[in-house]
Structure formats: C-alpha cells, structure tokens
Amino acid sequence: MQTINTSIIPTKQTFAKVVAPHELDLEAICVFAAIGFFLDTDTYWKDSKVLAAASIHTLDDKGFLQQSRPYFKWHYTPRDITFQQALEEFTELFESIIAEQIGRQKVILPLSGGLDSRTQAVALKRLGAEVHSYSYQFKGGYPETHIAKAIAKACNFSFNAYTIQKGYLWSVIDQLAELNQCYSDFTSPRQMAIHHQFLEMGEVFSLGHWGDVLFDDMKVPDDLPFDDQVTLLIKKLLKKGGLQLAQQLWQAWGLEGTFETYFRNRITALLQHVDIPHNANAQIRAFKSLHWAPRWTSVNLSVFKSAHPITLPYYDQRMCEFICTVPEAYLKNRQLQIAYIKTKAPELARITWQDQRPFNLYNFHRNQSPYNVPHQIAGKLKRGISAVLGNPYIQRNWELQFLGADNQQHLEQALLHQELQELVPESLIKANLEGFYEQDALANAHAINTLLVLSKFNQQFRHA
Incomplete structure (x- = not known):
C-alpha cells in the first residue's frame, strides 16, 4: 500500500488507476474542449483519475486508488479583526x-x-x-x-x-x-x-x-443565490467558442443527451460539494481553488x-x-x-x-471618465496607426503562433496530416480551420488551440 497526501492547491497532477474500461472519457474531453481544462479528477481515460486536492489517498501496490479522505475543506469563518x-x-x-x-x-x-x-x-x-x-x-x-x-x-x-x-x-x-x-x-x-x-x-x-x-473578491453580492452562482461559473468557465466546439464533439461522438445539460449538472454538483452557504464570494473562490488552480x-x-x-x-x-x-x-x-x-x-x-x-x-x-479619456484616445490612435502600417496590435499569444502563412502551414500540418481524424471528424477540423482563417479568428481561436492539443495527444499519448 502507498499513501499520498495532496496539497490544498497541488503544484502538479498525480494520477492513479481506477477500475473502469481503458477507453477515452469522451464526456470529460468535451468539457476540456469547452473550458480548456479537465474538471475535478477527470482525465482523458476512464480508468485513470487525478488525485483530488487536500486529501489523503491510499493506493495499492499496482497503483489502483483504494480510498481518498479530505483533510482540509475550504470554509468562510471571518474573525473579528481590524x-x-x-x-x-x-x-x-x-x-x-x-x-x-x-x-x-x-x-x-x-x-x-x-x-x-x-x-x-x-x-x-x-x-x-x-x-x-x-x-x-x-x-x-x-x-x-x-x-x-x-x-x-x-x-x-x-x-x-x-x-x-x-x-x-x-x-x-x-x-x-x-x-x-x-x-x-x-x-x-x-x-x-x-x-x-x-x-x-x-x-x-x-x-x-x-x-x-x-x-480579491469574486465581484458578486455575498448573498448571490446558488443557482445564480452556477450560472455565473458556467459563464466564466466557458471559453469563447468553447461551447460550440464541445457541442460539435458531443454530437460527432454520439453521446447521450446534450452537452449543456451534462455540463450544468457537473458544475452544480461540484459547487454543492464546496458548501459555503452564507457567502457567495468565498464559495466561488473555493470552487476556483479546488478546480481551476x-x-x-x-x-x-x-x-x-x-x-x-x-x-x-x-x-x-x-x-x-x-x-x-x-x-x-x-x-x-x-x-x-x-x-x-x-x-x-x-x-x-x-x-x-x-x-x-x-x-x-x-x-x-x-481610472474612469474623464480622467482616463486622454490615455484611451492615445492608445486607440497608436493601435490604429500600427494597423494601417501593417503591424496589428498583438494582445494574445495565439496571434503570433497561428496567424501568417508559415504558421498556417504548421497548423494545418498538425491538424490534417497527423491522424487527428482518428479522434475528430475531418469535416469538423476543416470547418474550424475555415472559421479561424476566413471568418473570425478571435471567435475560433480556442477551438483551434483545443484541436491542436487533441492532435498532439492522439499522436504522443493515445497509443502509448
């Protein structure tokens, strides 16, 4: 037997085996496509889990998880201090x-x-x-x-x-x-x-x-109702274009029900488990610290x-x-x-x-009108001049890594010529590439990022 203690906020993922079929967890991958990370203890595989934070775990000699017991629970117990x-x-x-x-x-x-x-x-x-x-x-x-x-x-x-x-x-x-x-x-x-x-x-x-x-606080009233907290978290979690990609994959893989229902049920259950009923800011912070971090x-x-x-x-x-x-x-x-x-x-x-x-x-x-107006005007003028000169203002790394002829060649090679089609239909890949390069790069950037990850996963890990 082996005992592993995970930190309140772990600095790395620690994996353990569980008794389940060795097959892809397609629902979990759809969540990854929607928000950019896996929820709770999910991984790419049904028979592999990440050990939960702030818990003591017992594994057998073959690495199978036997028991998990939390030693810390996020709470809100404010002291009477200045x-x-x-x-x-x-x-x-x-x-x-x-x-x-x-x-x-x-x-x-x-x-x-x-x-x-x-x-x-x-x-x-x-x-x-x-x-x-x-x-x-x-x-x-x-x-x-x-x-x-x-x-x-x-x-x-x-x-x-x-x-x-x-x-x-x-x-x-x-x-x-x-x-x-x-x-x-x-x-x-x-x-x-x-x-x-x-x-x-x-x-x-x-x-x-x-x-x-x-x-910092979470920018919500302390008494925000639970259902509204769920709705807020869903909005914060979903990447731009992430819901659409998750829906596309859900349908392509023939999963039961709808992704939206599955996802809301997952967030609801995880937030209920946090259980800080009297302060929405503390509860949302705890949720983020348990799952986002x-x-x-x-x-x-x-x-x-x-x-x-x-x-x-x-x-x-x-x-x-x-x-x-x-x-x-x-x-x-x-x-x-x-x-x-x-x-x-x-x-x-x-x-x-x-x-x-x-x-x-x-x-x-x-930093409000009218004090910040001169700075805002100067910024817009500078960005406008740069764009006219053919030097668009860069705000995100994907703009440097995906845009331009050379980057497009590398990206298409990774998505269309490295067997990603084993996992994702080619028509879906091409539709997202077209959306990125010919329609709206910002709206489709997350989907391209995710498909690139899935391509490398399929290439380097799926058949390992």
Missing part, C-alpha cells in the same frame, strides 16, 4: 513563507505589471534576497517589460526583458506536450518561449500564481519545474487557511496587497499598475 490587524498578519505570514521557501538560494522572479509578483518583489527586497528578475511582452503588443524593469530597478534586482516572437511554438511544441501532457493548450504558457534561458538565471523560482484569486494554473508549472525547483507563496497551506478567516470586505479590490506595497515599498506603489494604466496604486481610482 484591517490593520489583517495587514500585519498577512505581512508576517507572507514574508515568513517566502523566507522559508527560498532559504539562501538565488531567486528567479518573473515580474509582470500586476500586483502578485510586485508583492513578492517587496518581500524579497525586505528579506535581502539575491534576485534575478525577468519579464516578457508580445512582439507588437503592450510593452509591459517597461513596468517590470522599473520594479526591478527600484528593488535593485538584476533584470532581463524578452520579446515573445512569432512562430516559436513549432520548434518546442513536442517538448511542451511532454511537459504538460496535453492537459492545457500550448499558447497560454508563453514562458515556453524562453524556456532555454531559465537554466542561467538562478536556483529557485518564486512564482506568484493564484494571488489574484485569493486576494490544480487543473489549469498548475498544469504549466511543469515548464518552470523542468529547469529549477519552484516555490509558490500563495499556494502555501498557511496562506489558504489564512484566507478562510479574513473578512471578505478586506479582500475586495486587492486591498491587502495594495496596502502592503504602499506601506513597505511606496516607491513600488508609484509605478504604473498595468491593469489600471496609466495610473498607479495611489491614484488608480481615477
């Missing part, structure tokens, strides 16, 4: 966790223009850590490396800026498929573009994943992990437990992180917050 007390507790906890995680190692810190990595930068600076930081931006996109560089300079960190280039995916796609095992699309983990640079940067990653979920966010941590050990302060069990006891009013609108940065490193608070640009942590409340 905001200042919550801030002091967060400060001590956050800095202690990071100090324990990094020890005396040289830290690699990916920096963005947002708050999560900036909060880490404050802690690492205060701890006196040796840090090498980096950031990247899309070729032809918003220059977010400028913000990251300013943060690094204020903290006296060494820094590299990278530009994500057009078409890099095709030289690394097989390696990426091995790393994430086809449990994610291939254009979201843009860190793969600079994967070869990681070995020279330091000794341990400090990654800021999931801070934006734990330290381990089955989507964590999947591509494997790219970092293949180069160096990884640490994630927001994933730490103590941080999850802390969040369950903080009043929702203090989490709303990132208040704790903002107050921490302003209190401990005001120079970093004065640097532009990318989501609120051109404003910073002191004046972002002015």
Whole structure:
C-alpha cells in the first residue's frame, strides 16, 4: 500500500488507476474542449483519475486508488479583526513563507505589471534576497517589460526583458506536450518561449500564481443565490467558442443527451460539494481553488519545474487557511496587497499598475471618465496607426503562433496530416480551420488551440 497526501492547491497532477474500461472519457474531453481544462479528477481515460486536492489517498501496490479522505475543506469563518490587524498578519505570514521557501538560494522572479509578483518583489527586497528578475511582452503588443524593469530597478534586482516572437511554438511544441501532457493548450504558457534561458538565471523560482484569486473578491453580492452562482461559473468557465466546439464533439461522438445539460449538472454538483452557504464570494473562490488552480494554473508549472525547483507563496497551506478567516470586505479590490506595497515599498506603489494604466496604486481610482479619456484616445490612435502600417496590435499569444502563412502551414500540418481524424471528424477540423482563417479568428481561436492539443495527444499519448 502507498499513501499520498495532496496539497490544498497541488503544484502538479498525480494520477492513479481506477477500475473502469481503458477507453477515452469522451464526456470529460468535451468539457476540456469547452473550458480548456479537465474538471475535478477527470482525465482523458476512464480508468485513470487525478488525485483530488487536500486529501489523503491510499493506493495499492499496482497503483489502483483504494480510498481518498479530505483533510482540509475550504470554509468562510471571518474573525473579528481590524484591517490593520489583517495587514500585519498577512505581512508576517507572507514574508515568513517566502523566507522559508527560498532559504539562501538565488531567486528567479518573473515580474509582470500586476500586483502578485510586485508583492513578492517587496518581500524579497525586505528579506535581502539575491534576485534575478525577468519579464516578457508580445512582439507588437503592450510593452509591459517597461513596468517590470522599473520594479526591478527600484528593488535593485538584476533584470532581463524578452520579446515573445512569432512562430516559436513549432520548434518546442513536442517538448511542451511532454511537459504538460496535453492537459492545457500550448499558447497560454508563453514562458515556453524562453524556456532555454531559465537554466542561467538562478536556483529557485518564486512564482506568484493564484494571488489574484485569493486576494480579491469574486465581484458578486455575498448573498448571490446558488443557482445564480452556477450560472455565473458556467459563464466564466466557458471559453469563447468553447461551447460550440464541445457541442460539435458531443454530437460527432454520439453521446447521450446534450452537452449543456451534462455540463450544468457537473458544475452544480461540484459547487454543492464546496458548501459555503452564507457567502457567495468565498464559495466561488473555493470552487476556483479546488478546480481551476490544480487543473489549469498548475498544469504549466511543469515548464518552470523542468529547469529549477519552484516555490509558490500563495499556494502555501498557511496562506489558504489564512484566507478562510479574513473578512471578505478586506479582500475586495486587492486591498491587502495594495496596502502592503504602499506601506513597505511606496516607491513600488508609484509605478504604473498595468491593469489600471496609466495610473498607479495611489491614484488608480481615477481610472474612469474623464480622467482616463486622454490615455484611451492615445492608445486607440497608436493601435490604429500600427494597423494601417501593417503591424496589428498583438494582445494574445495565439496571434503570433497561428496567424501568417508559415504558421498556417504548421497548423494545418498538425491538424490534417497527423491522424487527428482518428479522434475528430475531418469535416469538423476543416470547418474550424475555415472559421479561424476566413471568418473570425478571435471567435475560433480556442477551438483551434483545443484541436491542436487533441492532435498532439492522439499522436504522443493515445497509443502509448
């Protein structure tokens, strides 16, 4: 017998066998097509499951799952504390966790223009850590490396800026498929573009994943009815074009009923299991932490992990437990992180917050009309001029990896000439390619991303 304890938010998927036919779980794959990740413990196969988070699992000597028992359940038990007390507790906890995680190692810190990595930068600076930081931006996109560089300079960190280039995916796609095992699309983990640079940067990653979920509300009333929570989650989960692709596959594979009914029933059951009846924000956050984080966010941590050990302060069990006891009013609108940065490193608070640009942590409340109108006009003019000059503004990685003649050739080779037709009807593949290249790229990008994953899965894993 073997016992495996999974973290509250696991950093990797751990698989176990179950007694079931060794055949594709087509319903689960339809969900993947709709939302971009697998739900709950689902995998590509009926006889394989991912071990659930925050549980103790018993496996027999052949790797079959015998029993799972949860040791932690997300809850909402707010304490009667002031905001200042919550801030002091967060400060001590956050800095202690990071100090324990990094020890005396040289830290690699990916920096963005947002708050999560900036909060880490404050802690690492205060701890006196040796840090090498980096950031990247899309070729032809918003220059977010400028913000990251300013943060690094204020903290006296060494820094590299990278530009994500057009078409890099095709030289690394097989390696990426091995790393994430086809449990994610291939254009979201843009860190793969600079994967070869990681070995020279330091000794341990400090990654800021999931801070934006734990330290914010879910933008809903606390008393939002359960059925409305289900509807909201479905809306948030479905990718643009994902429902259509899932419906197409459901019909092509002759599955019973409708995908919409199946999917709503799954979300309803999973949300009922969370069972935080008195606060919708806490319940939705818990749902996302149970399912979104381990089955989507964590999947591509494997790219970092293949180069160096990884640490994630927001994933730490103590941080999850802390969040369950903080009043929702203090989490709303990132208040704790903002107050921490302003209190401990005001120079970093004065640097532009990318989501609120051109404003910073002191004046972002002015990001509304009429204060932000000049910035919006300037942005539109700049993008318009670039488009006229034949340089469209790039906002998403798939634009760099799928658009253009060379990319189209690679994509069609992957979708039409690598036996994907064993799994997906050729007519469906061609219809989605036509929709992407001849009709509306944005509306069909997710479908193309998913079909590419299914092609690599069929090629590299299905017959293994």
